[in-house]
Amino acid sequence: MNQWKNFSKGLLKENAVFVMFLGLCPTLGVTTSAVNGLGMGLATTFVLVMSNLVVALIKNQIPDKVRIPAFIVIIATFVTVVEMVMKAYVPALFDALGLFIPLIVVNCVVLGRAEAFASKNNVVSSIIDGLGMGIGFALALTALGAVREVLGSGSIFGLSFLKGDGMLLFVLPPGAFIALGYLIVLANKLKAKTT
């Protein structure tokens, strides 16, 4: 398979958030600011790449009937590693994301890629697939976080450009749905143009 195509499909064409609508719980939950979205996206990318790598490596050693529990254990292990490392070295980001980090375990993107891609493809393709999907996910979360931060708090990546309050609606959960809806329209428009 063409590896560039394999990588770039996660960015837009099969973007986890905008096209496949997977992993929407962390997407809507953490994206109150661009930094939170980026942090969550990168944490998920790490887990995706590592779990894809390991699943692709041992796919032939795992009997079919127990593959899902085995995948979940692998994913949960990497999530816990991310959680502990984050707590130790970036406590501020951990404070903001703390609640959502364990939820990466049940993020359908991660298990979905392990099941649909890594368990059928070789190691290199799987890593590239995880990287593409993860970066696409991170981009989507950062974009959503940026939109909500600009409209909701009048700042971007923590830099305030507006005095006083923004539109609070966008920081609250309904704003996440509204902003996501418009971003999906935009992504579809872009997709229609590129294909």
Next chain:
Amino acid sequence: MAKKESNFVSMVATLSVVALVAAALLGGVYEATKEPIRLADLRKRNEAIEAVVPAFDTVPSDQIVKYGMDGDTLILYPALKNGIVVGTAVETFTNNGFSGEFKLMVGFDNEGAIVDIAVLSHKETPGLGDKMERDKSDFHVQFMGQHPDEFNLAVTKDKGDVDAITASTISSRAYCEAVQRAYEAWKATR
């Protein structure tokens, strides 16, 4: 390589091996990050203490007092300068925040007046309740220098003296409650 067959032995063996390797890896990472996590927590706590009491040079660890109250523990850190107590930082909590528990560090001088307040951890709504954080708004400023005996620690809606954060009355009420609890602990342990 052919796919392994799914029989009882192979399934049990595979899952055991996967779980064992995962456990070993996690144990290693836990050991490696234990110390940095402890230091990060300590640094955060120390920064909060520094922010809320007058200038000091030491917080002797043997003079830290734990005070049980309302089903949880408040921790009092006496701050000393040249061996004399200049203030006390009290780690306090409330369970009535908009999203449950949050923790504050409240500094008192020797008369019991509030020096300053810092938020240790919270899950309040970003853009609303999180304005209680020091760098997000001046909410904490109105408490500075006030003595809880004269300053009614309740929001104006409840006939108190505290101007609540706009649209965050619940967070503001919980904040007041936590400060009041800190004061009671400070008074009880004098």
